[in-house]
Amino acid sequence: MKHYAFSAFARLLAVSLYAAATVSGGVANAQSVVRSLPPATSDGSGRGGHGGGDNGGGGGGPQDPGPRGAPVSAGGFLPGLTSAQLSQAQDGANRFVETETFPGGLGPSYNSGPFKACGECHAQPALGGSSPSLAAYPFVGPNPQATVDYNADGATNTVPSFITPSGPVREARFVTFANGTADGGVHDLFTVTGRADAPTCQLTQPPFAAQLAAGNVIFRIPTPVFGAGLIENIDDATILANQSANASAKAALGIAGQPNRSGNDGTITRFGWKAQNKSLVMFAGEAYVVEVGVSNELFQTKRPAPGTTLPSGCKTTATPDDTTNPQLTGPAVNSDVTAFAAFMRMLAPPAEGPSTAQTQQGQQVFTAIGCSLCHTPSMTTAASSEATALSNVKVNLFSDLLVHDMGTGLADGVSQGSANGQQFRTAPLWGLGQRAFFLHDGRTSDLVDAIQQHSSSGSEANGVIKNFNGLSQSQQQDLLDFLRSL
Numbered sequence: 001m002k003h004y005a006f007s008a009f010a011r012l013l014a015v016s017l018y019a020a021a022t023v024s025g026g027v028a029n030a031q032s033v034v035r036s037l038p039p040a041t042s043d044g045s046g047r048g049g050h051g052g053g054d055n056g057g058g059g060g061g062p063q064d065p066g067p068r069g070a071p072v073s074a075g076g077f078l079p080g081l082t083s084a085q086l087s088q089a090q091d092g093a094n095r096f097v098e099t100e101t102f103p104g105g106l107g108p109s110y111n112s113g114p115f116k117a118c119g120e121c122h123a124q125p126a127l128g129g130s131s132p133s134l135a136a137y138p139f140v141g142p143n144p145q146a147t148v149d150y151n152a153d154g155a156t157n158t159v160p161s162f163i164t165p166s167g168p169v170r171e172a173r174f175v176t177f178a179n180g181t182a183d184g185g186v187h188d189l190f191t192v193t194g195r196a197d198a199p200t201c202q203l204t205q206p207p208f209a210a211q212l213a214a215g216n217v218i219f220r221i222p223t224p225v226f227g228a229g230l231i232e233n234i235d236d237a238t239i240l241a242n243q244s245a246n247a248s249a250k251a252a253l254g255i256a257g258q259p260n261r262s263g264n265d266g267t268i269t270r271f272g273w274k275a276q277n278k279s280l281v282m283f284a285g286e287a288y289v290v291e292v293g294v295s296n297e298l299f300q301t302k303r304p305a306p307g308t309t310l311p312s313g314c315k316t317t318a319t320p321d322d323t324t325n326p327q328l329t330g331p332a333v334n335s336d337v338t339a340f341a342a343f344m345r346m347l348a349p350p351a352e353g354p355s356t357a358q359t360q361q362g363q364q365v366f367t368a369i370g371c372s373l374c375h376t377p378s379m380t381t382a383a384s385s386e387a388t389a390l391s392n393v394k395v396n397l398f399s400d401l402l403v404h405d406m407g408t409g410l411a412d413g414v415s416q417g418s419a420n421g422q423q424f425r426t427a428p429l430w431g432l433g434q435r436a437f438f439l440h441d442g443r444t445s446d447l448v449d450a451i452q453q454h455s456s457s458g459s460e461a462n463g464v465i466k467n468f469n470g471l472s473q474s475q476q477q478d479l480l481d482f483l484r485s486l
């Protein structure tokens, strides 16, 4: 591919290494609810010193302290990598910020912004993270999808109404096709049509305004990939044993949950908002063709919009665009897809912020009211043939990696694998302290709202949210402080 590193993100690579944090706790009995908690240490006054904390309702209620300030707590590599592994991971990081150009790479449709690179959407608070934000430390910047060059090189794109500079990066899916059958596929925002170098490609943007008016569009924001190599290396048996643990506490609260599974080999899939993807290589291959338009060894052909055929004038070069490079040596032999995966696999988990009396109490509340029955504080990885740092490590991901029915309020009507239109993967909560947008569609930046959105008709979390609403205000505040320490 044509590669040009973009300097705006180069600085994000220069994050110092750190050791992974090690706070954890077992899954506890949810019936030991509110009354058994120690008295809170604070009445909730004098909080919110982290900076950027004007989220929340104001007034007397508990308040999301907002994204934690300096230092950036993610973006370094795992400890103990060999120099060969480090150079491969660094090579992957460099490609993660490289711009794709047309032809032979970009398009004909894509979701990325001016730099046409993975790192543009996976940027907050460091390379590999989630949607960048103007308002949250470290102020990575506006939503790239809303900036500058959607008309660059003569392209004729308009920015859809749901993309704004201060809002999250979004990918759009349509729930059904015009004839009412299930769609669920990603409809890319932009096309190369109109560019001087794409004279033969006539592709119109999807009819977003009409589809929005019909209530047929759902959104996904980027999930961060810090610690993703550890998630990849948790054995299916570990996930299933955790699913069976605390059965009576889960049943009492109405919590079920099931793994999503690969249609290829039947094993548990775990990446993405619906746990729809098996591995980092698989996700990288899919993202390369869907988000940027680069066909590759996993997804060999250029991609039309769901339900359509690509006009022949839009296929201007031989495919796939990205291949292994046997003529080269060292990490350069890797295809881009392999290199992206090598980078993501070696990223350390986010480090936790300082532990205080409030955050410790908050963690007890988190366990006592049953949040931890879905957001499992830790699981242990299997032995890895790739790196000691991936082997037999206790991973504080705060997820069971299962999909749960989250009710009509969060439902998106899209099925992926065995996850239906109301089911989502328990979102891993590590790194939450420096996240700017929450829930699969980025509908809120306020943790209190994110918690309340768990509750709607049919949601498995309704019992736990009822427990949350029964807490004292200072217990709720401790819980929020704990979440912003992750």
Ligand code: HEC
Binding pocket: 111, 112, 113, 116, 117, 118, 119, 120, 121, 122, 169, 170, 171, 220, 221, 222, 223, 224, 225, 228, 270, 271, 272, 273, 274, 280, 283, 284, 287, 288, 291, 292, 340, 341, 344
């Ligand atoms: C236009 C923005 C955008 C770009 C560019 C982008 N992504 Fe993503 N990424 C997303 C979104 C949105 C999701 C969540 C998708 C879902 O679950 O439906 C995601 C999810 C992921 C995940 C899953 C992580 C997890 O634990 O769930 C991986 C891995 C990933 N992307 C890798 C990449 C790679 C590699 C590239 C470059 C080839 C890339 N992404 C480019 C938006 C983007």
Ligand code: HEC
Binding pocket: 255, 273, 366, 369, 370, 371, 372, 373, 374, 375, 404, 406, 410, 424, 425, 426, 427, 428, 429, 432, 437, 438, 439, 440, 441, 447, 450, 451, 454, 460, 461, 464, 465, 468, 483
């Ligand atoms: C029944 C399982 C379940 C329970 C119980 C549960 N959650 Fe969740 N949580 C989820 C799922 C699934 C998501 C993703 C939902 C979505 O994006 O639509 C999620 C998302 C979140 C998010 C947003 C994370 C992100 O990446 O955007 C936060 C914060 C959160 N949960 C906190 C909590 C807290 C605090 C509690 C206890 C009061 C709790 N959850 C209880 C399943 C659960």
